[in-house]
Each structure stands twice: as C-alpha cells, then as structure tokens.
Amino acid sequence: MNAPSVTSQNLYDQDFYLWTQTIAQKLKEHKFNEIDLPNLIEEVESMGRSEKRELKSRLIVLLMHLLEWQYQPEKRSESWCSTITEQRICIEALLEDSPSLQPLITEVFEDCYQKARLKASDETGIELNFFPNECPFSLEETLNIQLTP
DSSP states (O other): OOOOOOOHHHHHHHOHHHHHHHHHHHHHTTOGGGSOHHHHHHHHHHHHHHHHHHHHHHHHHHHHHHHHHHHOGGGOOHHHHHHHHHHHHHHHHHHHHOGGGHHHHHHHHHHHHHHHHHHHHHHHOOOGGGSOSSOSSOHHHHHHOOOOO
C-alpha cells in the first residue's frame, strides 16, 4: 500500500510553513517547474495587501488618538502619547521598508481620517459631529507634530 502523494496544493492547505520552506528550497535550487506558482502568486499579492492594510490601520489609530488628544485635553496621558509615538514610528518603518507605499498614504488619508472620527466618537462618547468633517491635521503634521501636554 503506497502512501498518498503530497502535492504542492495539499501541502499548501495542510502545512503552510512547510509549503513556504519547500517553495524557498525549490527556488534556491532553480527548480522553477516544480514551484506551486498559483499559490506563490497569491501569497506575494497577499503580502502587498497586508502592508497596505497595516499602513491604513496604523494611520487610523494615529489619527484617532490625535483627535482624542486635541479634543479631550483633560484626559491626556503618557499612555496616549506613547501610542501616538508608537504609531508614528511604525508608519515610518513601513514607509522605509516599502517606499512605494508613500503615495498610498496620501490617497487613503481622508478615508482613514473618517474612520478615525468614528472610532474616536465610539471610544470617547463624544458626538461624531463634534469632530471636524475635514481633518484638522495635514499629513505632515499627523506624522510629525510634537505633542505638548
């Protein structure tokens, strides 16, 4: 009785880590005809989408905390300041690692601000219309302004 053969698709579905190691080895050995190309393409595209999602997510959190910082000065804390700094550092690192994301940040800025308004309203209990419809910070200010207590 023979063991069932393990195809690249089966390996991809059953043991993703092993699939990545197998694909990497085949690439190193130039065994291009043995590569699970459809799944490799899907994973490479997914990596790009993941970078984009992370950038947007961090920008939303940053804008939300900047709104809270500006519109709730009585609740300012070191924790808020730390979160703002952390988001800025992570966005900077993303842009350093993938400079092609730079134009994207400009494209998604307004949408991220609108989502940040919603989250800030939910988190603070402040009415949504209290926060300006237009972002009170430029992109440059968002990424660089220094906070003062």
